[in-house]
Amino acid sequence: MTARVLVLYTGGTIGMVPSEQGYVPCPGFDGRLREELGERAAELPEYDLVEFDQLIDSANLTPAHWTRIVQMLEKRWHEYDGFVVLHGTDTMAYTASALSFLLRGCDRPVIITGSQIPLSQLRNDGVDNLVTALLLAADRRITEVCVCFNGRLLRGNRARKVRTSGFDAFDSPNVPWLGQVGIDIELQEDLLLPPGTPDFLQPDFDPAAVVMLPVFPGMPARLLEAAWNAPGVRGLVLQSYGVGNPPDADEAWMASLERACNQGVTVINISQCQQGAVCQGVYATGAALNRLGVVAGADLTPEAAFAKLHVLLTQHREPQAVRQALAQVLCGEQN
Template sequence: MTARVLVVYTGGTLGMVPSDQGYVPAAGLEARIRKQLADAAAILPSYDLLELDRLIDSANLLPADWQRIGQVLQQHWSDYDGFVVLHGTDTMAYTASALSYQLRGCNKPVILTGAQIPLGQPRNDAVDNLTHALLLAADARISEVCLCFRGRLLRGNRARKVNSTAFAAFDSPNALPLGRIGIDVALYGDRLMAPGTPDFAFPDSQPDAVALLMLYPGIPARLVDAALDPDQTRGLILQSYGVGNPPNADVTLMDALGEAIDRGVTVVNVSQCHQGPVNQGAYATGAELNSLGVLPGLDLTPEAAFTKLHFLLGLGCPEDIIRELMVRPLAEDCTPA
């Protein structure tokens, strides 16, 4: 295999080692990987490993880390045929979504993967996930940001972590897999994005700009007020019930949303349900959001909606452009209404 792949190690379970406090990130992963993959070397592409200076447990991920990872990929884009990003599973779906927006016009594979059990530990899933990711990163048919886990290739901005302990930890609830790896590697060409012309953008991180608010029965006004902080919040992802229904009898909540939108906050409504889109006009409660100017988030995952809004705000897009793009597919992140 003549393809060259860059493996970017950001941290996460795959490369962790045991400690008295549990698994922790550890440097020196390359030697451990080459030892573990020695038996498969004949079928794998040539690869180099780049270890970030600051390895993170993905539970500590910050929006600035998306920019840092994306810029590393951009710096090496012309030197490799594909890329593997090793990442912790807890926030991998956020990073996969963010990279799909940053790497617009992607014309090479970018495959995120990780593990539930670290490399070198008994019964680990790290070897298979890494082997599969390397093979896919060398496949010229892929031209987008994907997540590979437990033999399934998922679109990065459609993926979610759905199980905390199973090896099959990820799914894309509203989109079919892009491929499966069993005895053979099967890619579904009609589902893959066509190669684009790279137009990468890494907007400055504004960690306080976007808030995410999950509604629940009896949610207090103080939480709503905090999420819509007029000095910080420029965008809000609202996780409502069912097809996009809020408790419209909660006048304080509805007034707060309306006032925030009037002062320029972009509010996007996504469903708490695992599958299915938002349809704000199906019930009177949801229809009231339409009158306030809340945007229906279609079938965007919460991770994709959150990172997409961060990205557009970071670019400095005018409010009308943000409102247009949030409800339109970008990197095939949602299904048009």
């Protein structure tokens, strides 16, 4: 029996066409793709393609789009062996992270891809990325959300966009790739997550619930205050220095952070470094955060920390419960 794959086109460069203002998403991707693939389509897994009613440049992504994607997949989950989500690269890592937390108990491949140059252009990376994604979406050894780009298979919640214009735009700086595509498709089977039993979440996200802030030298306390004290904010992703160090000598700044924690805002601390983990306590500056109840975000990427906090805030009301859940490893997102 041949595998059947559902492709969901959400927008992004892969299906864009030129306009006077630059590239814009364009409906009718299925027809353009089948024309491009021609007879080669017969060698691929059988696929159906559905698209968002409103295609987006992924710069316009909001958390509501994550729920929309889950709804569209969930409705057809048992009709297909695997799924490809075509997405813009700008916020692909956010969506890959969010889907990994929302598609709880995932038991088949969900491969997210896109491209740096549209399929409509002579020289493009869209065809290759899509063909590889289709083949991987038919591989039942994969039972998790992955990003596939330029021959790399990455855990979705570990992936980051690391280049603006190179075809090798995605990497997972803190963990090895799950697979590599050269002459052969090589999967690191020992690294893949085991299948679960689907129990998907389709939350009604409050887009205002989470803010993310990098610390910078001389950052005024009032900026921190304005961020966490804005209406609706229940979570703050703080991107501190090195192994998780904030400017603890700034009393007003630390007092603001303490007020945030005391007023029920869940704060997770991650590093501005590309690689490595937060360890609050190596330095006295970082140890100050332990006293306030700031969650140490281990080696989470900013995208995964943001998405994890958003999802957990829809599941738990009590800040203490959110903090406890944040510290757990849910689907390979942190060590």
